[in-house]
Amino acid sequence: MEKKRDRLEIIRDILSVIRQKNGKIKPTHILYKSNLSHQMMEDYLAELKAKGFIEEHKKERGKTYSVTDKGSEYLDKYKLVEEFSSSFGLV
Amino acid sequence: MVESLYFVPAWFFNIDILLGVLFILVTSFVAGYSFKIYKVTRERNFQLFGFAFSLLSLSYLIRIMLNIFLTTVAQGPRGILLLLFGLTRASEIIIYIYVLLFVLGYLTLAYTSLRSRSKTVYIMLAALSILAVLVTEYKSLTFYFISSMFLAFISYHYYRRVKDSPKNKNQRKIFYAMLLLLASNLLFMIIGDYQFYYGYIVTETIELVAYGLIATTLFRIINHGKKER
Numbered sequence: 185m186e187k188k189r190d191r192l193e194i195i196r197d198i199l200s201v202i203r204q205k206n207g208k209i210k211p212t213h214i215l216y217k218s219n220l221s222h223q224m225m226e227d228y229l230a231e232l233k234a235k236g237f238i239e240e241h242k243k244e245r246g247k248t249y250s251v252t253d254k255g256s257e258y259l260d261k262y263k264l265v266e267e268f269s270s271s272f273g274l275v
Numbered sequence: 276m277v278e279s280l281y282f283v284p285a286w287f288f289n290i291d292i293l294l295g296v297l298f299i300l301v302t303s304f305v306a307g308y309s310f311k312i313y314k315v316t317r318e319r320n321f322q323l324f325g326f327a328f329s330l331l332s333l334s335y336l337i338r339i340m341l342n343i344f345l346t347t348v349a350q351g352p353r354g355i356l357l358l359l360f361g362l363t364r365a366s367e368i369i370i371y372i373y374v375l376l377f378v379l380g381y382l383t384l385a386y387t388s389l390r391s392r393s394k395t396v397y398i399m400l401a402a403l404s405i406l407a408v409l410v411t412e413y414k415s416l417t418f419y420f421i422s423s424m425f426l427a428f429i430s431y432h433y434y435r436r437v438k439d440s441p442k443n444k445n446q447r448k449i450f451y452a453m454l455l456l457l458a459s460n461l462l463f464m465i466i467g468d469y470q471f472y473y474g475y476i477v478t479e480t481i482e483l484v485a486y487g488l489i490a491t492t493l494f495r496i497i498n499h500g501k502k503e504r
Contacts, residue, residue, distance in 0.1 A: 192316070235317040261315050264500030268312055271445035271492055272305075273388060273436045274320045 190275045194220065195237075196262050198228055202238060203251045203259060210248055287476055288342070294479055295339040301486040302332035305493060320387055327383035334376035341369055374418050378404050381425035388432035419464035426457040445495060448488045455485035 189197070201217040202209050215225050229249070232238045237255035241248045251259075258265070269275045309325030344366065382404055386397050404421050411417045433450035440446065459481040466474030 192318070195316075237317075258315055261312075261500070264496065265312050265316055267445070267496045267499055268308065269321070270440075270443060271449055271496055272309075272324060273433055273446065273449065274318075274324055 192262075192266060192269060192275060194218070194228060195232065196259065198225075198232065199237060199251055199255050199259050202249050203256065206250050208248055209250075210246060214249065284473075284475065287479075291475075291479060292339055292342060294483055295335050295342070298335045298482065298486055299332050299339075301490045302328045302335065305489060306332060308493060308497075319392070320390075323383055323387040327380050327387060330376050330380035330383060334373055334380055337369060337373040337376065341366070341373060344369070374408055374414075375405060378408070378418065378422055378425075381422050381429070385425040385428045385432075388429060416464060419460055423457060423460045423464065426453060426460055430454050430457050445492045448492045452485040452488040452492075455481050455488070459485065 198214060198218050201214055205213070211225070211229070214229070215222060218225060218228075220228065229238070229240075232255070233240060235254070236252055237258060238249050239252055241250065306325045306328035309321050309328065313321035313325060379401060382397075382400055386400065389396070391397070407421060408414055408418050430450065430453040433446065433453050437443070437447050437450045459478045462474060462478045462481070466478065
């Protein structure tokens with residue numbers, strides 16, 4: 185059985201999906217790619233927006249998301265963050 | 276009432292100060308790194324973890340200052356006795372600050388492992404721990420007992436994690452480090468009445484090994500992180 189993803193992994197997955205299609209990805213695509221329930225995805229997106237990791241762009245046909253510099257820094261340093269948190273039991 | 280916090284043999288005194296400096300370096304390094312990761316992730320756990328290690332670092336700093344200050348106060352024929360009470364008002368206050376920082380440091384670590392978001396739980400635990408030390412007649416015994424309780428809880432948290440992922444070597448090292456800190460604290464509790472001449476040296480050596488494990492784990496993490504980038 186596959187291991188359940190922790191918070192840090194879910195955030196990494198969402199940010200990676202958005203970065204792959206920077207500035208063009210719609211919530212439905214994030215939902216599909218991140219493998220989360222609709223409510224969970226909404227909660228994570230709200231949290232990532234509040235933390236300044238992503239930006240929301242309102243368009244005529246709904247909204248799209250892009251990763252900010254802060255979000256990119258998270259992805260770049262993810263390995264270090266993950267190793268620190270798993271070693272010190274912080275996940 | 277005069278009560279001993281610990282007994283330091285005179286010849287070990289300067290080495291003890293040096294060890295204190297090493298403990299400050301390791302705990303500040305862990306705290307600094309945790310805050311750095313908090314800046315990247317904005318996850319509350321990293322902030323709390325950094326805060327816990329900052330408190331421990333400050334407590335070691337105060338212990339060094341206390342030791343240096345007390346050498347002229349309580350020099351005995353076989354060593355230096357650090358007195359918990361019966362000293363000047365100022366040194367009593369400094370000892371209380373040390374006790375407060377040390378207990379709050381381990382309490383914050385234990386609270387971090389609880390994953391609780393409730394500030395009330397934290398305040399309640401802090402108030403109970405501090406009040407217990409303040410009102411009891413056996414202050415040093417209570418102080419070591421409470422910090423041992425928190426360390427036992429933290430060790431159990433790491434034990435469960437090691438059991439869940441036995442291949443994670445870093446996590447195993449941190450578990451051993453916490454167990455050693457617990458052992459050192461329990462030993463401090465036993466030697467509080469200075470019956471045991473080499474007891475203090477043994478506890479400090481155990482603590483040194485524990486912080487050595489923590490420091491080498493952190494260096495390993497940082498090195499891996501650099502290689503990955």
